[in-house]
Amino acid sequence: MRSQEYYNLKNYSDKILDLQKSYHDYPLSEQDLKQLAFQMGMDEEDWLRIQRTLKAHLERGQGYCRYFNWEDAIAEFKQVITLNPNHVEALYGLSLAYKNIWLDSRQLRHQDRAFFYAKKCLMMNPKHDAALRLISDLKLLSSNTQLTLKQKVASISLASVLFAMVIGVAVVLLGVDGQIQTNMNKADAQQLITARAVEVQHVKAQQLPVQFMESSPKMNLEVEQSSLRIFEDALSYELKASLSIQEKAVSSLKVQLELLDAKNNVLLSELIDALRLTDSPAQKGDVLPFRVQDFYKDTELEANKIASVRLSVVDAVLANNVLVSKPIEVDLKAVSNPKVSLRFAERDSKLSKSEFSDQSFHRLVLEVQNNGLVPVHELVVDLCWFDAHQELIMRKRVSLIDSMDAALKPNQIITRSHVVRLPQFEASKALNYRLVVCKAQ
Numbered sequence: 001m002r003s004q005e006y007y008n009l010k011n012y013s014d015k016i017l018d019l020q021k022s023y024h025d026y027p028l029s030e031q032d033l034k035q036l037a038f039q040m041g042m043d044e045e046d047w048l049r050i051q052r053t054l055k056a057h058l059e060r061g062q063g064y065c066r067y068f069n070w071e072d073a074i075a076e077f078k079q080v081i082t083l084n085p086n087h088v089e090a091l092y093g094l095s096l097a098y099k100n101i102w103l104d105s106r107q108l109r110h111q112d113r114a115f116f117y118a119k120k121c122l123m124m125n126p127k128h129d130a131a132l133r134l135i136s137d138l139k140l141l142s143s144n145t146q147l148t149l150k151q152k153v154a155s156i157s158l159a160s161v162l163f164a165m166v167i168g169v170a171v172v173l174l175g176v177d178g179q180i181q182t183n184m185n186k187a188d189a190q191q192l193i194t195a196r197a198v199e200v201q202h203v204k205a206q207q208l209p210v211q212f213m214e215s216s217p218k219m220n221l222e223v224e225q226s227s228l229r230i231f232e233d234a235l236s237y238e239l240k241a242s243l244s245i246q247e248k249a250v251s252s253l254k255v256q257l258e259l260l261d262a263k264n265n266v267l268l269s270e271l272i273d274a275l276r277l278t279d280s281p282a283q284k285g286d287v288l289p290f291r292v293q294d295f296y297k298d299t300e301l302e303a304n305k306i307a308s309v310r311l312s313v314v315d316a317v318l319a320n321n322v323l324v325s326k327p328i329e330v331d332l333k334a335v336s337n338p339k340v341s342l343r344f345a346e347r348d349s350k351l352s353k354s355e356f357s358d359q360s361f362h363r364l365v366l367e368v369q370n371n372g373l374v375p376v377h378e379l380v381v382d383l384c385w386f387d388a389h390q391e392l393i394m395r396k397r398v399s400l401i402d403s404m405d406a407a408l409k410p411n412q413i414i415t416r417s418h419v420v421r422l423p424q425f426e427a428s429k430a431l432n433y434r435l436v437v438c439k440a441q
Contacts, residue, residue, distance in 0.1 A: 012036070012037060012040060012042070012050065012083075029086070030084065033084060034047055037050065038363075038417075038419040041352075041419075042419070042421075043361060043419050043420050043421035044398075044418075044419075044420065044421075045421055046421070050083055053083065054079075054080055054083045054084060054087070057077070057079040057083075058077070058080050058087070058090060058093075060076045061073045061074075061075075061076030061077040061090070061093050062089075062093060064076065065093060065096060065097065068100070070097040070098075070100050070101050071097075071101070073093060073097045074094060074097045074098070074101075077090045077091075077097065080093075081094070086120075086124050088124050088125050088128060091121035091124065091131075092117070092118070092121045092128065092130055092131050092134070094113070094117040095113075095115075095116075095117035095118035095131065095134055096114075096134060098110050098111075098113040098114035098117065099114040099134060099137070099138060102114060103141070111138065111142070114134070114138055115135065115138060118131045118134050118135045118138070119135070122135075126229065126231060126236045204229075205227040205229055206227065206228045206229070207226060207228075208226045208227065208228050208237075208259075208306065208308055208309050209226070209308045209309070210223045210226045210239070210308070210309045210310075211308060211309070211311070212310075212311050212312075213310065213311065213312040213313070215312070215313035215316065216316070217246065217247035217248040217250065217316060217318070218246040219243050219244060219245055219313060220246060221241055221243055221244075221290070221311060222242050222244070223239070223240075223241040224240040224241055224242075224406060225238060225239065225240040225241075226239050226240075226309055228306060230304070235301070235303045235306075237259065237292065237309075238292065239290070239291065239292040239309070240290075240291055241291075242287050242288060242290055242406055243255075243274060243288040243290050244285075244286070244287050244288070244412070245283065245284055245285065245287075245288070246284065247284060248284060248318055248319075249281045249282060249284060249318065249319035249322045250275070250281060250282050250318060250319055251275070251281040251282075251317050251318070251320070252273075252315065252316070252317035253273070253275045253282070253288075253313065253315070253316050253317075254271055254272070254273060254274070254314050254315035254316075255271075255272045255274045255290075255311055255312065255313055255314065256269065256271055256272075256310075256311070256312045256313075256314045257269070257270045257271075257272055257292060257310075258270075258309065258310045258311075258312070259306050259308075259309060260306070260307060260308045260309065260310055261305045261306065261307050262305070262307040264308075264310075267301055267302075267305060267306060268301055271314070272292060274288060274290060275288070280348055280365050280415065280417065281319035281322070281323065282415075283323065283347075283413075286413050286414070286415060287408075287412045287413060287414055289406060289414075323347045323348055325345035325346065325347050325367050326345060326346050327343075327344070327345050327346075328344055328345060328346045328366075328434075328435060329434045329435070330342075330344045330435040330436075330437065331434065331435065331436040331437065332440075333437075334436075334437045334438050334439060334440065335437055335440045337372075337440070337441065339372050339373040339374045340372045340374060340376060340441070341370070341371040341372035341373075342368060342369065342372070342379070342437070343368070343369040343371050344366060344368055344435055345366070345367040345369075346364070346365070346366065346367070347365040347366065347367045348363070348364070348365035349362070349363070349365070350362070351422075351431055360421070360422045360425045360426060361421055362385070362419070362420050362422055362431065362433075363417070363419045364383075364417070364418050364419075364420070364433075365415055366400070366415065366416050366417075366418070366435075367413060367414075367415050368401075368408065368414050368416065369411075369412070370408045370409060370410050370411065370412050372410060373410060375407035375408060375409045375410070376401060376440060376441070377401065378399075378401055378441050379400040379408070379437070379439065379440050380398070380437075380438045380440075381400060381435050381437050381438060382395055382396065382397050382398075382436040382438055383395070383396045383397075383398060383418070383420065383433060383434075384433060384434045384436060385420075385422060385425075385431060385432070385433045386431075386433065386434070387429065387430070387431070390432070393422060393425055393431075394420075394422060394423070396420055397438065398418055400414075401414075
């Protein structure tokens with residue numbers, strides 16, 4: 001790895017450690033980590049390089065597991081969580097490795113680490129069946145004093161090794177986060193997985209109605225999903241919605257989420273930062289993606305009493321400087337559907353030199369409005385940069401709306417922020433850019 005790349009990666013991992021100490025009760029999502037990288041002056045290429053490094057450590061860790069080399073597997077998985085502290089499969093891999101070391105050594109500290117990482121894995125994904133099974137195995141081994149160590153290894157380790165061998169494919173088939181590529185085809189993987197019966201915990205989602213309290217400044221909430229899942233000793237709640245700003249621009253927005261019983265008594269309450277990942281103030285007319293995915297464990301809450309959800313705006317700070325949007329040049333030739341009509345504008349643009357390298361970076365906040373008759377589910381554009389002589393400097397394809405996002409409905413406005421590295425370009429020079437729409441449907 002080149003020295004500059006190592007320097008960027010080291011600064012990035014150090015910053016993550018600092019943030020984890022400050023926000024240990026608020027797990028950093030992948031979007032948080034990506035935003036952090038951009039704020040440090042990195043761009044999409046740097047972010048992809050981090051992901052490639054992470055994937056290499058993960059694959060080596062899983063390879064060591066296949067050959068029972070638990071110590072080296074732990075070292076690799078720890079490198080993964082240095083780059084992404086909440087990576088589901090790295091957490092599971094650590095738990096698996098520590099469990100097998102405990103089986104050999106019988107040192108309680110290894111058992112404690114196995115429990116710790118398995119539970120953290122479930123905090124990030126309550127439906128991770130391999131982690132659920134591993135915790136059950138640990139409890140069984142701890143409580144059953146009649147079995148000898150060899151009997152326990154024979155009855156439990158085989159299942160753990162099988163999961164380690166096929167976990168890369170199993171996560172794809174079972175829909176688990178943190179997908180890992182393998183050379184197995186789907187049919188071979190399915191045959192291997194079904195060679196041993198797997199007890200899957202099926203938990204039906206319960207839909208919960210959502211109340212949204214009047215707020216000042218005025219906002220509207222549109223709910224796409226509000227579902228509750230109740231497990232044996234925990235519960236998870238997922239909300240997918242959008243907040244639309246109706247009156248004034250805001251630079252900070254705190255929302256109180258409350259789980260209520262049938263008499264509107266508060267059973268659980270949580271304060272959420274609705275603009276936590278936003279680079280610029282939300283303006284009047286903006287639609288904000290609003291997602292909540294919470295996992296509650298070790299609470300005294302009687303989950304069956306939850307009847308509804310209430311959302312309230314408890315702290316909205318008005319923006320001091322309202323950004324003025326200006327139209328930008330866009331090539332819309334790829335828009336073939338006459339019902340699709342889009343307006344693009346620039347909300348913010350800044351060219352600067354990174355403090356972490358000699359590279360120049362362009363930070364761009366785009367505004368997209370749907371002026372058509374149908375929702376837009378996918379929007380892909382090429383960003384093209386030109387120098388003062390109109391010579392093309394760089395062309396980069398970016399996705400403004402994809403399958404993970406809510407569709408942009410008619411009359412709605414969203415913003416998208418991008419930070420792009422411009423190699424061999426001085427930040428003091430004049431810069432122009434244009435957009436070319438590649439796909440809009």
